[in-house]
Amino acid sequence: xxxxxxxxxxxxxxxxxxxxxxxxxxxxxxxxxxxxxxxxxxxxxxxxxxxxxxxxxxxxxxxxxxxxxxxxxxxxxxxxxxxxxxxxxxxxxxxxxxxxxxxxxxxxxxxxxxxxxxxxxxxxxxxxxxxxxxxxxxxxxxxxxxxxxxxxxxxxxxxxxxxxxxxxxxxxxxxxxxxxxxxxxxxxxxxxxxxxxxxxxxxxxxxxxxxxxxxxxxxxxxxxxxxxxxxxxxxxxxxxxxxxxxxxxxxxxxxxxxxxxxxxxxxxxxxxx
Numbered sequence: 001x002x003x004x005x006x007x008x009x010x011x012x013x014x015x016x017x018x019x020x021x022x023x024x025x026x027x028x029x030x031x032x033x034x035x036x037x038x039x040x041x042x043x044x045x046x047x048x049x050x051x052x053x054x055x056x057x058x059x060x061x062x063x064x065x066x067x068x069x070x071x072x073x074x075x076x077x078x079x080x081x082x083x084x085x086x087x088x089x090x091x092x093x094x095x096x097x098x099x100x101x102x103x104x105x106x107x108x109x110x111x112x113x114x115x116x117x118x119x120x121x122x123x124x125x126x127x128x129x130x131x132x133x134x135x136x137x138x139x140x141x142x143x144x145x146x147x148x149x150x151x152x153x154x155x156x157x158x159x160x161x162x163x164x165x166x167x168x169x170x171x172x173x174x175x176x177x178x179x180x181x182x183x184x185x186x187x188x189x190x191x192x193x194x195x196x197x198x199x200x201x202x203x204x205x206x207x208x209x210x211x212x213x214x215x216x217x218x219x220x221x222x223x224x225x226x227x228x229x230x231x232x233x234x235x236x237x238x239x240x241x242x243x244x245x246x247x248x249x250x251x252x253x254x255x256x257x258x259x260x261x262x263x264x265x266x267x268x269x270x271x272x273x
Contacts (some may be wrong), residue, residue, distance in 0.1 A: 012041055018058040023063075024080055027073065028155050029214045029240045034082065043079045044165050054124060060189075078158040085124040088175040090230065093259050094135050097226070101257050102139060106256050116148040117224045121248060122232040123152030123208060126163030127172070132228070133202040134184050151220065153211035163208045166198035171244050206228075214242050223253040231261035 012020070020040065021032040032040060044056055053059045063072055076134040088094060100147050106114055116136070136148050154160050173196065175182055183205040185196040211218060213232070233241045248258055 003079075010041065010045070010056070012037065012056050012060065013195050016057050019060055019063075020076070020080075023073075023078070028077060028081070028212060029237070029244070030080065030140060030235045031237065040080060046077060047079060054133060074157055079160075080157045081156045081160050082125040083156060084231070085127045087127045089128065089131075090262055091175070092262075093228075093230070094131060096259075097132070097135055098139060101170065101226060102136070102144065102146070105142065114146045116146055116226070117221060118148060118150045118226045118228075119224045120150065120152040120228045120252070121211075121213065123154045123159075123163060124150055124156075125159045125168075126150070126166060126206070126208065128228055128230070129163070129206050130166065130184075130198050130207060130210075131176075131203060133187075133198075134180050137184075137202065137205075138180070148205060149241055150206045151224075152206060152208040153220075155210065155212050157210060160208050160210055166203050167195055168197070170194045170196050180186065213247075214240070218247060218251060220251050223252050224251050224256060225253060226257045227252060228257065228259050230259060231263065233260060233264045 017032075017034075017037055017040070021173055027030055041056060044059065048056055048059045051059065053062065063069065063076070102116070102186055105116060118129075118132055120132065123129050129150050135147075136146075136150075140146065152160075152163055154163070170187075171185075171194070174187065176185075181196075184199050186199055188195040188197070209219075211220075213229075229244070229248055233244065235242065245258070252258060
């Protein structure tokens with residue numbers, strides 16, 4: 001009997017897995033197929049222990065208690081969301097910013113100076129937003145005349161905390177050009193920690209807030225110049241993808257750009273701002 005009891009303790013029942021899968025898809029649009037079941041169980045164990053539940057299924061049974069549901073839903077979303085990100089991920093996009101998008105936006109303004117708004121709509125730990133800030137700051141140093149502000153949003157409170165502190169392990173700097181490492185990162189005084197931090201000049205140009213792409217409306221300006229929504233649409237069903245893209249496009253100014261991941265297929269959606 002012992003193996004069966006142990007199995008019950010470490011695995012979700014079919015009913016409880018469906019409960020979480022339906023909750024997550026309804027709240028954030030992400031599907032959890034059976035292939036993600038072991039991943040979910042593994043990620044939930046720490047939370048189950050922290051709350052002193054005997055097993056995963058007891059955790060799910062108590063998940064909908066009214067007095068702590070909202071708080072626990074936030075933790076659950078943090079657990080199930082995937083936050084794969086890197087500095088200069090899909091670098092062709094940042095070349096496109098420098099060589100095509102920003103020059104076109106500045107030309108369209110017809111002024112010597114402009115204020116650009118950039119939105120990283122699934123910002124994770126902030127690497128996409130800070131990479132953008134590095135590229136834009138470097139452009140202003142080499143003759144381009146504009147100011148900019150960058151907004152980063154994400155559904156996960158855990159990654160937003162990391163984004164706001166802007167402290168990273170030095171190991172993640174491999175894709176960053178050496179001159180950018182020297183200019184835009186400061187090292188920890190304690191060298192044994194192996195940590196770096198984005199310099200204050202770039203941190204001042206970024207702002208992060210929690211936002212759900214499944215919301216019916218977004219608390220974001222409707223004259224954004226560039227929106228990043230990379231490598232998140234692949235987790236949504238087709239109809240959800242369409243709705244999210246339409247929502248994002250409604251926040252673009254005419255002539256603005258929506259950038260999606262290389263692996264994501266696009267469909268005909270008018271992005272007219």
